Amino acid sequence: MLASPRLWLHGSVSPRSVGPRSAGRLAFAALCGLVVAWGAEPVAAQGKLEAQYEASLAGIPVGKGAWNIDIGDDVFAAAASGGTTGILKSFAGGSGTGASQGRVVNGALVATGYQASTTTSKKTEQIHITLDKGNVKEFGIVPEPPVDADRIVVTDAHRRGVWDPMTASLLRVPGTGDPVTPDACRNAAPVFDGRMRYDLKLDFKRMETVKAEKGYKGPVVVCALYFAPVAGYIPDRPVIKYLAAQRNIEIAFAPIAGTRILVPFWLKVPTPLGPAMLEATSFITSPQPPRVAKTQ
Numbered sequence: 001m002l003a004s005p006r007l008w009l010h011g012s013v014s015p016r017s018v019g020p021r022s023a024g025r026l027a028f029a030a031l032c033g034l035v036v037a038w039g040a041e042p043v044a045a046q047g048k049l050e051a052q053y054e055a056s057l058a059g060i061p062v063g064k065g066a067w068n069i070d071i072g073d074d075v076f077a078a079a080a081s082g083g084t085t086g087i088l089k090s091f092a093g094g095s096g097t098g099a100s101q102g103r104v105v106n107g108a109l110v111a112t113g114y115q116a117s118t119t120t121s122k123k124t125e126q127i128h129i130t131l132d133k134g135n136v137k138e139f140g141i142v143p144e145p146p147v148d149a150d151r152i153v154v155t156d157a158h159r160r161g162v163w164d165p166m167t168a169s170l171l172r173v174p175g176t177g178d179p180v181t182p183d184a185c186r187n188a189a190p191v192f193d194g195r196m197r198y199d200l201k202l203d204f205k206r207m208e209t210v211k212a213e214k215g216y217k218g219p220v221v222v223c224a225l226y227f228a229p230v231a232g233y234i235p236d237r238p239v240i241k242y243l244a245a246q247r248n249i250e251i252a253f254a255p256i257a258g259t260r261i262l263v264p265f266w267l268k269v270p271t272p273l274g275p276a277m278l279e280a281t282s283f284i285t286s287p288q289p290p291r292v293a294k295t296q
Contacts, residue, residue: 046071046288047258051215052281053082058274061085065278069170071259072288076109077101078166094120100166102131109172110134114164116194127194135160139194154197154232162192171253171262179260182207184253185223196232200225205250210265216283220252220265246270254280258287 048070055063065082083095098116102109114129129139136159168191173179185204190197202223211217227243234240243249248270253262266279 046073047256047261047285048288049256049263049283049285051263051283051285053278054281055082055276055278057271057276063278067263069256069261069263070288071109071170071256071261072104074104075102076104078169080166094118098166100164102167109167109170111164111167114166114194116165129164129192129194131164134162136162136192139192141194145195148234150234150236152229152231152233152235154192154195158197158231159192162190162197165191165193169263173260173262175260179255179262180207180219180221180253182221184221184262190230197230198233199228199230201228202226202251208252210252210254212265212280212283214282214284216254216265216280216285218254220254221262222250222252225249225251225267254283255285257285 049068051067053065053067054061055065063082063084065080067078067080069078070076077099078101079097079099081095081097096116096118098114100111100114102111102113104110110133111131113131114127116127118125123143126142127140130137139159168189171184171187173181173184175183182204185202188199188201190199202225205222205224208220208222209218210220224247226249227246229240229244246269250268252265252267254265255262264278265283266277269276
């Protein structure tokens with residue numbers, strides 16, 4: 001989803017005013033980018049997801065993306081790709097890819113690396129992050145962005161106890177019963193994307209039933225989503241102010257079969273041009289049998 005290649009997280013978008021043009025960029029950036037991050041509790045089992053998403057603004061298609069997640073018994077990997085389509089592509093074209101990988105240690109997902117690349121009409125940008133037990137050990141952006149005196153500095157403390165955007169999108173629900181419950185929305189988390197440090201919080205709103213064009217049909221838990229920038233951003237940017245002030249962003253989570261992991265099925269963000277939405281058109285998920293150890 002949602003995942004966060006640069007384009008999907010904030011799309012290299014920094015409009016000076018929220019007019020029609022910047023609103024379209026804001027819609028795609030917000031839709032494809034607000035990736036949810038939560039605590040790393042043990043994963044119950046192994047599972048796989050292959051999903052396709054479509055982004056729309058006021059009912060008009062503006063982007064497409066894919067998200068693949070594979071959770072094994074000792075390793076995991078997630079990868080996403082996406083890009084603008086239709087009317088938005090004519091003035092804010094872009095595409096992006098992202099991936100994260102790590103180990104499953106005592107049942108918990110422990111990310112070790114994150115990579116993302118985005119391409120717009122103006123430039124291509126690559127980000128990498130190396131992590132060790134939730135702490136950023138090394139990171140970089142190529143080409144290196146210019147120094148902006150108005151940007152709030154990200155300190156070493158801001159890069160401790162965080163999640164990369166891709167791994168952060170795996171929401172684990174504790175317990176042994178059905179994971180698709182209101183308890184899934186009782187979460188908050190810190191995220192570092194290579195440039196910006198921000199917090200995300202969920203609150204329960206309601207339960208719904210969804211049906212993808214292909215794959216999943218069943219319940220989702222709908223949460224309110226709140227965005228709070230912490231560092232690495234320019235305070236007077238309208239896109240930041242707009243997202244931080246929003247109290248009507250909603251996100252629905254569906255399960256990865258065979259696990260207690262939930263991932264976004266759809267995301268709705270109000271914009272000056274009308275509702276922006278990212279929704280799964282294909283959501284194919286299946287449990288994976290545990291690996292059998294080889295014996296001599």
